[in-house]
Amino acid sequence: MLSIEGLTKEFGSLVAVEDLNLELEPGEIHGLIGPNGAGKTTTINLITGELSPTRGTITYKGENIAGRSPTAIANMGIGRSFQVVQYFPEMTVRKHLRLAARDSKRTVLSAFTPQEDYTEEIEEVAEIAHLDGELDTVAKNLSHGEQRFLDIAMVLAMESEVILFDEPAAGLNQSETEEVRQIFEEMRGDYTMLVIEHDIDLVRALSDRITVLHNGSILTTGSPDDVVANETVKEVYLGE
Ligand SMILES: Nc1ncnc2c1ncn2[C@@H]1O[C@H](COP(=O)(O)OP(=O)(O)OP(=O)(O)O)[C@@H](O)[C@H]1O
Numbered sequence: 001m002l003s004i005e006g007l008t009k010e011f012g013s014l015v016a017v018e019d020l021n022l023e024l025e026p027g028e029i030h031g032l033i034g035p036n037g038a039g040k041t042t043t044i045n046l047i048t049g050e051l052s053p054t055r056g057t058i059t060y061k062g063e064n065i066a067g068r069s070p071t072a073i074a075n076m077g078i079g080r081s082f083q084v085v086q087y088f089p090e091m092t093v094r095k096h097l098r099l100a101a102r103d104s105k106r107t108v109l110s111a112f113t114p115q116e117d118y119t120e121e122i123e124e125v126a127e128i129a130h131l132d133g134e135l136d137t138v139a140k141n142l143s144h145g146e147q148r149f150l151d152i153a154m155v156l157a158m159e160s161e162v163i164l165f166d167e168p169a170a171g172l173n174q175s176e177t178e179e180v181r182q183i184f185e186e187m188r189g190d191y192t193m194l195v196i197e198h199d200i201d202l203v204r205a206l207s208d209r210i211t212v213l214h215n216g217s218i219l220t221t222g223s224p225d226d227v228v229a230n231e232t233v234k235e236v237y238l239g240e
Contacts, residue, residue: 001026001192002047002078002162007056007066009042009216016042018216020056024162027189031207031224032196035237038213040196044164047194048080049073060162079160081151081168089140093131093150096139097122100157121157128186129153130179145176152183156191163187165195169202181205204228212237 007020017039024030032040045051047058049070058066065073087096101118126132129149134142142150148168155163169177177199184206187193197203203210204224212219212233220230227233
């Protein structure tokens, strides 16, 4: 689905990501874990085009997308969800989702055709993201957890096929974290997902496979059980 080969990012003399090889299989949830500074966010920023790699390729739909603009990459179907939610406080959930749906289908022609309202798509993604009861609520009145779910719903409304998540459960309480887990379960199989997450219980429960990064390189990739049982992973990451 998405294939990363020899991906390297240097910031001056610091090598943030070094010779990374990673293959995302269609429909899998792939956890990306590692200590602070391991290179996780940099990896996501390289895939989305926020950063250009120093070396390496990212192949998606038969093309090397490394170094393309974030807009070009998003338009190909690679979406991301941010650690800090970006929304318009006075705008309803419905309008956020409509804008996201419209944005993904914007073409030169759409400027001349009547705008669709995407009601069906909006209701579908709102249900997946546990926001079906909040479609007419303005974003500032959503709970902290619901604001995070809005972020997920917006990526879904954009019809992304590959979705990159940077700590989707950061700052959420236990019941909100459980809701994130349920939302991912509902998405499982329909999207290919790379998920950075520090909550090891959540990442274990969610992931089909986990990759552990350390100092910009892959320490290991494997099933959640194998990764958690790995002695080196215990040492550098789990602190045992
Ligand atoms: N724009 C930048 N300029 C210089 N150095 C950077 C830049 N972005 C990241 N780094 C450095 O690259 C390394 C990897 O950072 P990155 O944010 O990818 O780590 P991370 O694994 O996501 O960590 P965390 O769990 O703390 O978010 C760190 O040493 C960081 O300081």
